[in-house]
Amino acid sequence: MNTIQNPILPGFAPDASALHVGEDYYIATSTFEWWPGIEIYHSKDLVNWEWAAAPIARRDMVPSELLGNYNSGSLWAPHLSYADGLFWLVYTDVKSSTAFKDTLNYVVTAPKITGPWSEPTLVTASGFDPALFHDDDGRHYFLNMLFDWRLENPGFAGTVIQEFDPVTRQLVGERRHFYRGTSLGVCEGPQILKKDGWYYLLCAAGGTGYLHAATVARAKTLDGPWEDSPYFPLLTARDDAANPLQKSGHACFVEIGGEWYITHICARPLTERGNCTLGRETALQKIEWTDGWPRLANGTHHPELVISAPKAAGNVRQLLDHSERVTFAPDKDLPHTFKTLRTPLTPETDYSLTARPGWLRLYGGQTLSSHHKQTLFARRWQHFAFTAKVKIDFVPQNFQQVAGLVLFYDTCNWIYAYITRDERINARTLQILRCDFKDFTYGSEAVPLPDGEISLKVCVNGAEAQFYYKADGGWQPLGDVQPADHLSDDYVETRRGRCAFTGAMVGICAQDMDAHQSHADFACFDYEEQR
Structure with a gap:
């Protein structure tokens, strides 16, 4: 049967x-x-x-x-x-x-x-x-x-x-x-x-x-x-x-x-x-x-x-794997799996598929705490174990310009592996910032980065998430294991004191807390379920 x-x-x-x-x-x-x-x-x-x-x-x-x-x-x-x-x-x-x-x-x-x-x-x-x-x-x-x-x-x-x-x-x-x-x-x-x-x-x-x-x-x-x-x-x-x-x-x-x-x-x-x-x-x-x-x-x-x-x-077979490889091209729409928060993003103003063919350019917007307009694209987690990875080309000019890969529940609950610039060492850095309701903590030390493209990856397995990065060599872990299970209705409800209704997402984003003029380029977003 x-x-x-x-x-x-x-x-x-x-x-x-x-x-x-x-x-x-x-x-x-x-x-x-x-x-x-x-x-x-x-x-x-x-x-x-x-x-x-x-x-x-x-x-x-x-x-x-x-x-x-x-x-x-x-x-x-x-x-x-x-x-x-x-x-x-x-x-x-x-x-x-x-x-x-x-x-x-x-x-x-x-x-x-x-x-x-x-x-x-x-x-x-x-x-x-x-x-x-x-x-x-x-x-x-x-x-x-x-x-x-x-x-x-x-x-x-x-x-x-x-x-x-x-x-x-x-x-x-x-x-x-x-x-x-x-x-x-x-x-x-x-x-x-x-x-x-x-x-x-x-x-x-x-x-x-x-x-x-x-x-x-x-x-x-x-x-x-x-x-x-x-x-x-x-x-x-x-x-x-x-x-x-x-x-x-x-x-x-x-x-x-x-x-x-x-x-x-x-x-x-x-x-x-x-x-x-x-x-x-x-x-x-x-x-x-x-x-x-x-x-x-x-x-x-x-x-x-x-x-x-x-x-x-009849004998139709159920398809259970929702893995997805997203490539970017000027003549290709973004996939329906990519969602934004509270409002649509405007082509050539908030993002561009034509400015650099083969890449998705995100123009830095408001922060991950904003209930108004963020430059963020994210897709659902559809399996308990998956890997998401992306390549980023980003040259921030100051610490207020940020871009990276995020595990996101809502504006008060997320885990963000981000690239920015640290003027104290005159270099780009990569670090994890975690928001747990109203508490902000770092999830890793700041890692200095060489010039050039950077690949980011997160592996989620049940209650745990591990971020990785790759610059000019192989994959390196970024920080320790992060609490993926905090990105859930149940955990958020205990912190917030009232009902939460959505679900965990994984995505890419860019923020500019300065002049809203910087941009980050992303290539080939991969979401692969582990079965």
Whole structure:
């Protein structure tokens, strides 16, 4: 029997919204502060998924912009649907997280998954995790998690529903509570499936950490009453600490060839209930319908690392290695795997592929602490063990001009091997600087460098990272082993005191704290997974 190994989207791919249109399957995932926003993947068989689009790719797609947004804010939990010959995407730009949440919910449409996507319409700001439900009577509904800022209330106020006008793209009629959740607590990510005369409501429950779960309720009408499933919860690892797919929840139904599955969020800790450097990922579980209720095909509510593939997939083999070699050329776009922070970078202003053919030139920008505009390109970690390396040609004129190779979680958590100039010895130097929330420390001594090109490499293996450099000889270690597991939701949450939602990245960057006029040239970025 053909099998699928989870996760199907490894490395920082959370909040999957699955969609079936004709012979095609799509998954939309959250990107938070990373740009372009909202990743959409495509498959024909649920086994192999290829990147298809990042629809939030124009500045006007987020009218309030992401610049200045807090870490782990911005673009949360998209929902993808199809109706009236259009793809519909709803998403939230989260601007604040205190006693208040500023949650701006937008809707966009496109005739094809690759666009062009319409200008966004602001629908509401009452909560997050919005979804559209297109009923078979032609009516449309907007679902949302309502947030209550009043101090005497718990914040999460259940799920609400309101009719949606697809022409004006505005809410009509009265908003009403229609489901307040279960004993598992916080009810998020509401999605509705209509099947065999029943409305099935699939919700995320219990927060986003190790107590996360997915639950199901059903009703004959959208007005209810809603009955909770006897198979409760549908999915969780909260009572199974040894399960490799922890934090499982936030699910979505998908059908292929008469078989049913759910996509769902998960995370793989390095140790039991420990740090998850790959962030929250997307997995797949097979379900069966029993007495009109969905339940996992394995007869439990625990996710499985390996599941049976759909019969419709045939004997297709799952591709598991996401290694990538990136070369730079004037006539070649940067790969979709390269992400920037909070805003797109402008060709020939922030970077150039033409100034030095065969190299990517980065013009020094703001520091790694900036919530505004950095000159940084980074890609996800997609495996626990990998090597990333790059060649750099950089001639800094002073200590404020910096460039190098970085392991990055957010603006408060990173490990940076950087080249700069030390005027005290009149030479370039290479050193590691580490940011651990608000604590800055050096991770190595400063190494004087000869003139010319320098190669940098980092080898990540689970909780450890080792940097290396090569000048005019072989590879030399730079500093001692660095704590790679600190670049995780779990570690960052303990330091920050509130939720963190993204995942570890590796990338290249340049800063100029002087006149923003220096540049660094990078050749051939390699990301190689070790299997």
